Amino acid sequence: MDTSSVLDLNQLRRSCASCALHELCLPAGIDGEDLKRLDATIRDKRTLDRGEALFRQGGQFHALYVVRSGSLRTFVEDASGNSQVLGFHLPGELVGVDALANDHHASQAEALERSSICELPYEHLNHLLAQMPSLQRQLMRVVSREVAAEHQHMVVMGRQPAQERMAIFLRSLSDRYARLHRDGSSLNLSMSRYDIASYLGLAVETVSRLFTRMEEAGILEVSRKAVTILRPDLLEEMCSSPRTSSKKGGAL
Numbered sequence: 001m002d003t004s005s006v007l008d009l010n011q012l013r014r015s016c017a018s019c020a021l022h023e024l025c026l027p028a029g030i031d032g033e034d035l036k037r038l039d040a041t042i043r044d045k046r047t048l049d050r051g052e053a054l055f056r057q058g059g060q061f062h063a064l065y066v067v068r069s070g071s072l073r074t075f076v077e078d079a080s081g082n083s084q085v086l087g088f089h090l091p092g093e094l095v096g097v098d099a100l101a102n103d104h105h106a107s108q109a110e111a112l113e114r115s116s117i118c119e120l121p122y123e124h125l126n127h128l129l130a131q132m133p134s135l136q137r138q139l140m141r142v143v144s145r146e147v148a149a150e151h152q153h154m155v156v157m158g159r160q161p162a163q164e165r166m167a168i169f170l171r172s173l174s175d176r177y178a179r180l181h182r183d184g185s186s187l188n189l190s191m192s193r194y195d196i197a198s199y200l201g202l203a204v205e206t207v208s209r210l211f212t213r214m215e216e217a218g219i220l221e222v223s224r225k226a227v228t229i230l231r232p233d234l235l236e237e238m239c240s241s242p243r244t245s246s247k248k249g250g251a252l
Contacts, residue, residue: 016042025066025092034132041124048072048111054095057108061099063121067091070115071190074098074107075198085198087153088112088191090176094142112190157201165200166210167238170220174229185229 016025016035030038045068048054054065057076072089086107089095095117098106129136156168174184189196197204211227214220219235221228229235 019068030132030134034135037128037131038135041128042118042120046117046119048115048117050111050113052111054109054111054117055099055105057105059105061096061103061105061122063096063119064125065095065109065120066118067093067095068116068118071112072109072115073112073191073195074109076107083198085191085195087150088195088199091180094146097143097146100143112195162200162202162206163210163213164238165202166207166214167235169196169200170227170229171235171239174232174235185232187227187229189225189227 016038019025046054048070054072067089069091071091072095074086074089074095075083076086077083089109095109096105129139156165160168170187173187173189177187178184191199193207194204196202197207200207211220211222214235215222217234219229219231219238221230
Protein backbone atom coordinates (compact mmCIF):
# COMPACT_ATOMS: atom_id res chain seq x y z
CA MET A 1 0.00 0.00 0.00
CA ASP A 2 1.20 3.52 -0.84
CA THR A 3 1.21 5.23 2.58
CA SER A 4 1.70 8.69 1.15
CA SER A 5 -1.53 8.45 -0.86
CA VAL A 6 -3.47 7.44 2.28
CA LEU A 7 -2.10 10.42 4.17
CA ASP A 8 -2.99 12.71 1.30
CA LEU A 9 -6.55 11.34 1.27
CA ASN A 10 -6.91 11.90 5.02
CA GLN A 11 -5.66 15.46 4.65
CA LEU A 12 -8.15 16.03 1.84
CA ARG A 13 -10.99 14.87 4.06
CA ARG A 14 -9.96 17.36 6.73
CA SER A 15 -9.51 20.29 4.38
CA CYS A 16 -12.05 23.12 4.53
CA ALA A 17 -11.62 23.66 0.79
CA SER A 18 -12.88 20.12 0.03
CA CYS A 19 -15.62 19.97 2.68
CA ALA A 20 -19.22 19.73 1.51
CA LEU A 21 -20.15 22.32 4.16
CA HIS A 22 -17.75 24.92 2.76
CA GLU A 23 -20.48 27.28 1.55
CA LEU A 24 -22.34 27.10 4.87
CA CYS A 25 -19.36 27.54 7.16
CA LEU A 26 -17.14 30.09 5.45
CA PRO A 27 -17.60 33.64 4.19
CA ALA A 28 -17.99 34.03 0.44
CA GLY A 29 -14.78 34.70 -1.42
CA ILE A 30 -12.34 33.36 1.17
CA ASP A 31 -9.07 32.76 -0.70
CA GLY A 32 -6.60 29.90 -0.72
CA GLU A 33 -4.15 31.41 1.75
CA ASP A 34 -6.88 32.12 4.29
CA LEU A 35 -8.19 28.58 3.84
CA LYS A 36 -4.75 27.20 4.62
CA ARG A 37 -4.58 29.28 7.80
CA LEU A 38 -8.03 28.09 8.84
CA ASP A 39 -7.13 24.47 8.14
CA ALA A 40 -4.07 24.88 10.35
CA THR A 41 -6.29 26.20 13.17
CA ILE A 42 -8.94 23.47 13.08
CA ARG A 43 -8.04 20.36 15.00
CA ASP A 44 -8.43 16.98 13.37
CA LYS A 45 -12.02 15.96 12.94
CA ARG A 46 -13.45 14.41 16.12
CA THR A 47 -15.82 11.46 15.99
CA LEU A 48 -18.52 10.96 18.62
CA ASP A 49 -20.49 7.78 19.14
CA ARG A 50 -24.21 7.93 19.90
CA GLY A 51 -24.72 9.25 23.44
CA GLU A 52 -21.15 10.55 23.77
CA ALA A 53 -20.77 14.09 25.16
CA LEU A 54 -18.97 16.80 23.19
CA PHE A 55 -18.87 19.04 26.27
CA ARG A 56 -20.59 18.96 29.64
CA GLN A 57 -22.68 21.48 31.53
CA GLY A 58 -20.40 23.60 33.71
CA GLY A 59 -17.31 22.49 31.80
CA GLN A 60 -14.62 25.01 30.95
CA PHE A 61 -14.78 26.61 27.53
CA HIS A 62 -11.93 25.74 25.18
CA ALA A 63 -13.35 25.65 21.67
CA LEU A 64 -16.25 26.21 19.32
CA TYR A 65 -17.47 23.28 17.24
CA VAL A 66 -19.07 22.75 13.85
CA VAL A 67 -21.13 19.62 13.19
CA ARG A 68 -19.63 17.99 10.11
CA SER A 69 -21.87 14.93 9.94
CA GLY A 70 -24.54 13.36 12.13
CA SER A 71 -26.49 15.39 14.68
CA LEU A 72 -26.30 16.57 18.29
CA ARG A 73 -28.68 17.71 20.99
CA THR A 74 -28.00 20.33 23.64
CA PHE A 75 -29.70 20.20 27.02
CA VAL A 76 -29.46 21.32 30.63
CA GLU A 77 -29.96 19.28 33.80
CA ASP A 78 -31.11 20.48 37.22
CA ALA A 79 -29.86 19.23 40.58
CA SER A 80 -32.46 16.44 40.56
CA GLY A 81 -31.29 15.11 37.21
CA ASN A 82 -34.27 16.41 35.24
CA SER A 83 -33.26 17.53 31.75
CA GLN A 84 -34.56 20.14 29.32
CA VAL A 85 -33.65 19.88 25.65
CA LEU A 86 -32.56 23.23 24.21
CA GLY A 87 -31.91 22.35 20.59
CA PHE A 88 -30.87 19.94 17.87
CA HIS A 89 -27.84 20.63 15.69
CA LEU A 90 -27.33 19.43 12.11
CA PRO A 91 -24.28 19.52 9.82
CA GLY A 92 -22.91 23.00 9.23
CA GLU A 93 -24.24 24.34 12.51
CA LEU A 94 -22.19 25.88 15.31
CA VAL A 95 -22.18 24.44 18.85
CA GLY A 96 -20.65 25.87 22.00
CA VAL A 97 -21.56 29.56 21.80
CA ASP A 98 -23.30 29.27 25.18
CA ALA A 99 -19.88 29.44 26.85
CA LEU A 100 -18.76 32.72 25.28
CA ALA A 101 -20.31 34.75 28.12
CA ASN A 102 -18.42 33.35 31.12
CA ASP A 103 -15.96 30.72 29.78
CA HIS A 104 -18.08 27.81 31.04
CA HIS A 105 -20.70 25.81 29.17
CA ALA A 106 -24.26 26.47 30.34
CA SER A 107 -25.47 23.28 28.67
CA GLN A 108 -24.31 19.84 27.59
CA ALA A 109 -23.94 18.68 23.97
CA GLU A 110 -24.39 15.01 23.14
CA ALA A 111 -24.35 13.05 19.89
CA LEU A 112 -27.73 11.70 18.78
CA GLU A 113 -25.98 9.34 16.35
CA ARG A 114 -22.43 8.69 15.23
CA SER A 115 -21.23 12.18 14.37
CA SER A 116 -18.08 14.00 13.31
CA ILE A 117 -17.11 17.42 14.59
CA CYS A 118 -14.69 20.13 13.53
CA GLU A 119 -13.08 21.63 16.64
CA LEU A 120 -11.89 25.24 16.61
CA PRO A 121 -9.73 26.02 19.68
CA TYR A 122 -10.93 29.47 20.70
CA GLU A 123 -7.52 30.92 21.55
CA HIS A 124 -6.22 30.06 18.08
CA LEU A 125 -9.50 31.12 16.47
CA ASN A 126 -9.30 34.56 18.10
CA HIS A 127 -5.85 35.05 16.63
CA LEU A 128 -7.13 34.04 13.20
CA LEU A 129 -10.18 36.32 13.43
CA ALA A 130 -7.87 39.29 13.95
CA GLN A 131 -6.20 38.45 10.64
CA MET A 132 -9.38 37.63 8.71
CA PRO A 133 -12.10 40.29 9.12
CA SER A 134 -14.44 38.41 6.77
CA LEU A 135 -14.33 35.36 9.04
CA GLN A 136 -15.02 37.55 12.06
CA ARG A 137 -18.11 39.00 10.37
CA GLN A 138 -19.28 35.50 9.47
CA LEU A 139 -18.90 34.37 13.09
CA MET A 140 -20.95 37.35 14.30
CA ARG A 141 -23.70 36.53 11.80
CA VAL A 142 -23.75 32.92 12.96
CA VAL A 143 -23.95 33.87 16.64
CA SER A 144 -26.69 36.36 15.84
CA ARG A 145 -28.71 33.68 14.05
CA GLU A 146 -28.34 31.36 17.03
CA VAL A 147 -29.66 34.06 19.39
CA ALA A 148 -32.55 34.93 17.05
CA ALA A 149 -33.50 31.25 16.75
CA GLU A 150 -33.55 30.85 20.54
CA HIS A 151 -35.78 33.91 20.88
CA GLN A 152 -38.16 32.58 18.24
CA HIS A 153 -38.32 29.22 19.99
CA MET A 154 -39.32 30.95 23.21
CA VAL A 155 -42.11 32.77 21.35
CA VAL A 156 -43.37 29.49 19.89
CA MET A 157 -43.25 27.80 23.31
CA GLY A 158 -45.14 30.65 24.94
CA ARG A 159 -47.88 31.30 22.42
CA GLN A 160 -48.51 28.37 20.12
CA PRO A 161 -50.77 25.38 20.83
CA ALA A 162 -49.30 21.88 20.70
CA GLN A 163 -50.25 21.11 17.10
CA GLU A 164 -48.64 24.30 15.79
CA ARG A 165 -45.47 23.70 17.82
CA MET A 166 -45.09 20.30 16.19
CA ALA A 167 -45.78 21.69 12.72
CA ILE A 168 -43.23 24.48 13.15
CA PHE A 169 -40.66 21.97 14.42
CA LEU A 170 -41.10 19.72 11.38
CA ARG A 171 -41.08 22.67 8.99
CA SER A 172 -37.85 23.91 10.57
CA LEU A 173 -36.19 20.53 10.07
CA SER A 174 -37.39 20.47 6.47
CA ASP A 175 -35.91 23.91 5.81
CA ARG A 176 -32.61 22.93 7.41
CA TYR A 177 -32.48 19.74 5.33
CA ALA A 178 -33.01 21.80 2.19
CA ARG A 179 -30.13 24.08 3.21
CA LEU A 180 -27.95 20.97 3.25
CA HIS A 181 -29.19 20.06 -0.25
CA ARG A 182 -31.10 17.11 1.19
CA ASP A 183 -34.68 16.14 0.42
CA GLY A 184 -36.67 18.34 2.78
CA SER A 185 -39.66 16.02 2.57
CA SER A 186 -37.79 12.96 3.91
CA LEU A 187 -36.72 13.50 7.51
CA ASN A 188 -34.71 11.16 9.71
CA LEU A 189 -35.54 12.03 13.31
CA SER A 190 -32.34 11.07 15.11
CA MET A 191 -33.80 12.45 18.34
CA SER A 192 -36.22 10.44 20.49
CA ARG A 193 -39.89 11.29 21.02
CA TYR A 194 -38.90 12.21 24.59
CA ASP A 195 -36.34 14.70 23.26
CA ILE A 196 -38.92 16.24 20.93
CA ALA A 197 -41.42 16.48 23.78
CA SER A 198 -38.87 18.16 26.03
CA TYR A 199 -37.84 20.61 23.31
CA LEU A 200 -41.45 21.56 22.53
CA GLY A 201 -42.62 21.63 26.15
CA LEU A 202 -45.14 18.84 25.60
CA ALA A 203 -45.89 15.45 27.12
CA VAL A 204 -44.42 12.55 25.14
CA GLU A 205 -47.96 11.13 24.80
CA THR A 206 -49.01 14.39 23.14
CA VAL A 207 -46.13 14.13 20.66
CA SER A 208 -47.17 10.57 19.75
CA ARG A 209 -50.81 11.63 19.34
CA LEU A 210 -49.82 14.53 17.10
CA PHE A 211 -47.79 12.29 14.82
CA THR A 212 -50.74 9.90 14.59
CA ARG A 213 -53.19 12.72 13.92
CA MET A 214 -51.01 14.26 11.19
CA GLU A 215 -50.52 10.84 9.61
CA GLU A 216 -54.28 10.19 9.60
CA ALA A 217 -54.80 13.59 7.97
CA GLY A 218 -52.46 12.59 5.16
CA ILE A 219 -49.86 15.23 6.03
CA LEU A 220 -47.14 12.80 7.10
CA GLU A 221 -46.08 9.20 6.70
CA VAL A 222 -44.32 7.96 9.83
CA SER A 223 -42.21 4.83 10.14
CA ARG A 224 -40.24 4.82 13.38
CA LYS A 225 -37.67 7.62 12.96
CA ALA A 226 -38.39 8.16 9.26
CA VAL A 227 -40.94 10.90 8.60
CA THR A 228 -42.08 11.76 5.08
CA ILE A 229 -43.91 15.04 4.53
CA LEU A 230 -46.66 14.18 2.03
CA ARG A 231 -48.51 17.51 2.08
CA PRO A 232 -46.12 20.41 2.78
CA ASP A 233 -48.95 22.82 1.95
CA LEU A 234 -51.09 21.46 4.80
CA LEU A 235 -48.09 21.44 7.13
CA GLU A 236 -47.50 25.09 6.29
CA GLU A 237 -51.13 25.92 7.06
CA MET A 238 -50.64 24.49 10.55
CA CYS A 239 -47.79 26.91 11.23
CA SER A 240 -48.80 30.32 12.48
CA SER A 241 -45.28 31.86 12.46
CA PRO A 242 -43.59 33.37 9.37
CA ARG A 243 -41.53 30.89 7.37
CA THR A 244 -38.26 32.76 7.96
CA SER A 245 -38.50 31.95 11.67
CA SER A 246 -37.92 28.25 11.01
CA LYS A 247 -34.40 28.61 9.62
CA LYS A 248 -32.09 27.89 12.52
CA GLY A 249 -28.43 27.53 13.03
CA GLY A 250 -25.28 28.06 11.09
CA ALA A 251 -21.55 27.57 11.39
CA LEU A 252 -18.28 29.23 10.84
